[in-house]
Amino acid sequence: MSKVRIYTLAKDLGVDNAKMLEILDSLGVSYKSVSSTIEEDTVGLIKEMLAEEAASGTGAATSTDTTEADAAQTPTPQNISSQNTPTQAAPAPATAQSVPQPAVTATAEREPEAPVNTQPELPHRAPVVTIMGHVDHGKTSLLDYIRKTKVAAKEAGGITQHVGAFEARTSKGKIVFIDTPGHEAFTTIRARGANVADIAIIVIAADDSLMPQTREAIAHAQAAKVPMLVAVNKIDLPQADPERVKTDLTTLNLVPEEYGGDTIVVPVSARTGEGVEDLLEYISLTAELEDLRADPKGSFSGVVIESRVDRQAGVLATVMVQEGTLHVGDFLVVGEGYGKIKAMTDSNGGRIKEAGPSTPVQVLGFSEAPASGEKVVSAKNEHAAREVIAQRASDRRDAENARTQRKKTLEEMMGPLGETRTVNLILRADTQGSLEAIQGILAKKETEDVKLNVLLAGIGSPTEGDVLLASTAEATILCFNVTASGGVKKVADTKGIELGTFRIIYELIDEVDRLIKGNLEPVFEERYLGRAEVRMVIRHPKSGNIAGSYVTDGMLRRNAKAKVTRGKQVVYEGTIVGLKRFKDDVREVQTGYECGINLDWNDVQEGDIIEASEMVEVEQA
Ligand SMILES: Nc1nc2c(ncn2[C@@H]2O[C@H](COP(=O)(O)OP(=O)(O)OP(=O)(O)O)[C@@H](O)[C@H]2O)c(=O)[nH]1
Numbered sequence: 001m002s003k004v005r006i007y008t009l010a011k012d013l014g015v016d017n018a019k020m021l022e023i024l025d026s027l028g029v030s031y032k033s034v035s036s037t038i039e040e041d042t043v044g045l046i047k048e049m050l051a052e053e054a055a056s057g058t059g060a061a062t063s064t065d066t067t068e069a070d071a072a073q074t075p076t077p078q079n080i081s082s083q084n085t086p087t088q089a090a091p092a093p094a095t096a097q098s099v100p101q102p103a104v105t106a107t108a109e110r111e112p113e114a115p116v117n118t119q120p121e122l123p124h125r126a127p128v129v130t131i132m133g134h135v136d137h138g139k140t141s142l143l144d145y146i147r148k149t150k151v152a153a154k155e156a157g158g159i160t161q162h163v164g165a166f167e168a169r170t171s172k173g174k175i176v177f178i179d180t181p182g183h184e185a186f187t188t189i190r191a192r193g194a195n196v197a198d199i200a201i202i203v204i205a206a207d208d209s210l211m212p213q214t215r216e217a218i219a220h221a222q223a224a225k226v227p228m229l230v231a232v233n234k235i236d237l238p239q240a241d242p243e244r245v246k247t248d249l250t251t252l253n254l255v256p257e258e259y260g261g262d263t264i265v266v267p268v269s270a271r272t273g274e275g276v277e278d279l280l281e282y283i284s285l286t287a288e289l290e291d292l293r294a295d296p297k298g299s300f301s302g303v304v305i306e307s308r309v310d311r312q313a314g315v316l317a318t319v320m321v322q323e324g325t326l327h328v329g330d331f332l333v334v335g336e337g338y339g340k341i342k343a344m345t346d347s348n349g350g351r352i353k354e355a356g357p358s359t360p361v362q363v364l365g366f367s368e369a370p371a372s373g374e375k376v377v378s379a380k381n382e383h384a385a386r387e388v389i390a391q392r393a394s395d396r397r398d399a400e401n402a403r404t405q406r407k408k409t410l411e412e413m414m415g416p417l418g419e420t421r422t423v424n425l426i427l428r429a430d431t432q433g434s435l436e437a438i439q440g441i442l443a444k445k446e447t448e449d450v451k452l453n454v455l456l457a458g459i460g461s462p463t464e465g466d467v468l469l470a471s472t473a474e475a476t477i478l479c480f481n482v483t484a485s486g487g488v489k490k491v492a493d494t495k496g497i498e499l500g501t502f503r504i505i506y507e508l509i510d511e512v513d514r515l516i517k518g519n520l521e522p523v524f525e526e527r528y529l530g531r532a533e534v535r536m537v538i539r540h541p542k543s544g545n546i547a548g549s550y551v552t553d554g555m556l557r558r559n560a561k562a563k564v565t566r567g568k569q570v571v572y573e574g575t576i577v578g579l580k581r582f583k584d585d586v587r588e589v590q591t592g593y594e595c596g597i598n599l600d601w602n603d604v605q606e607g608d609i610i611e612a613s614e615m616v617e618v619e620q621a
């Protein structure tokens with residue numbers, strides 16, 4: 001029995017995706033997304049339903065979106081298919097969809113009036129897409145192909161400067177591509193707390209399948225919780241084996257739709273262009289499901305994609321507008337610096353005066369090059385910009401002071417107690433065999449309370465990218481038989497990332513055990529401090545009997561735990577409540593010194609041995 005993809009069917013029948021899903025729900029048909037497939041039989045039922053509704057004038061084909069744009073149209077099935085372009089009027093929110101809406105028809109006399117959603121909706125914005133994958137799998141070629149075919153010829157012509165992002169025009173609207181392939185850019189941006197990409201395309205060469213950087217790219221996208229699409233590239237090659245890629249993906253728990261999962265896998269060729277249209281269509285579909293919106297009238301915020309210093313022009317920074325609208329003349333604050341926009345160009349080099357959400361713009365006006373991933377906000381005027389910067393500088397100083405070696409509490413590390421916790425790990429090992437062995441053991445360690453989440457299991461030394469991933473995902477990096485370079489260690493240090501290196505698998509596993517235990521309660525350990533011999537008992541009118549002693553080993557400390565042995569027998573366990581050297585109260589007494597010990601116990605005798613210890617919290621990995 002053949003199957004039909006939901007969104008294709010919706011398109012063919014001229015209903016929008018939301019409506020189609022509503023029909024499927026009413027028929028009790030299960031699906032994962034609009035890109036899932038349904039049985040041919042169901043298609044017949046849907047057609048019948050639509051025909052009946054159309055005949056009874058209930059506007060079956062009418063979108064549940066009761067926007068002005070829809071209302072202005074005569075609702076024929078053809079003119080209401082939803083296209084997620086940024087200029088399109090926004091569909092009604094989910095809550096409005098669940099309210100039965102009278103049909104919108106060409107005859108306006110129908111009563112009562114349809115309940116109109118008075119809350120103005122934010123308009124849709126174009127998706128921002130990043131392309132990641134293993135070296136040589138075709139990321140750049142794919143971006144080049146899209147740029148060549150989807151950026152208007154006159155715009156693409158001439159010398160297009162690389163600005164870090166470009167806008168593609170597709171039949172489904174604008175899609176913005178981050179033009180720096182690879183996950184370094186993605187992670188660098190995320191490491192500064194910003195999220196630029198809405199969708200990640202993982203490119204996998206059909207003749208090579210999963211490679212270490214493919215796994216890394218997937219881990220990065222998953223850590224960022226960014227929806228992923230897999231583009232299996234180079235399908236034009238005779239040795240291409242897209243099926244193998246799909247099977248291999250299942251080993252990472254990414255089950256392609258064809259296999260009953262929800263991972264969209266699109267075969268493409270960046271060389272011939274085959275499948276690229278499909279890929280773009282899937283991007284638009286994913287964007288539609290993500291329901292990406294932004295307020296062009298709101299206050300501006302954006303993120304620096306990249307920046308460089310041009311010898312003639314000065315600092316040129318590419319900023320992605322995320323909210324609001326940017327205008328020439330606006331004051332921008334980045335980190336602890338600011339600038340006034342002297343000029344602005346779009347990603348094709350054309351001068352522009354303003355730019356709304358999901359628009360990458362090159363800005364001239366910063367005095368220093370801001371770093372990728374820095375967040376940008378605007379200020380009313382220069383004075384306001386300076387005020388923001390002064391506040392930031394003072395906040396930073398406070399944070400630096402507060403950070404001085406403050407240990408994170410368990411709750412901060414693991415989330416609230418009493419819930420299932422996740423320990424995020426990045427594993428690095430010398431061979432695939434070791435990795436598998438470690439993962440095999442770890443799989444058995446999971447409990448109801450603690451989940452072990454291996455974000456990335458890679459062969460070879462940990463990279464700076466791993467540290468960035470660890471810092472954004474709050475993960476611990478564990479290395480087996482590989483060590484981090486000095487540079488990577490330094491980055492880990494500055495970011496406060498735990499990076500453990502082990503030569504014995506079970507030591508690594510012990511470390512994981514400690515991490516797991518750390519989830520449950522703090523672990524304390526009794527640590528031996530020292531020992532003293534009682535040489536005489538001094539009777540004190542107020543404090544009771546004081547043990548005049550000589551410290552024979554280590555040291556004694558006030559408030560330490562005390563154990564008194566007489567011969568082989570433990571005769572008392574308590575606390576050292578007072579410690580004196582001659583007449584003075586002291587905190588500690590070292591080996592070789594005499595002291596008076598008050599145990600708040602009167603039966604101490606000459607010859608007793610007082611052993612001191614204290615409870616210390618065991619460092620939680
Ligand atoms: N036959 C074929 N070759 C391709 C295709 N896509 C890319 N290539 C070739 O594969 C090689 C690598 O392509 P790139 O686009 O540079 O790959 P990349 O992933 O950007 O590589 P890095 O930037 O080094 O990470 C080049 O020689 C491309 O010509 C394709 O669809 N079919």
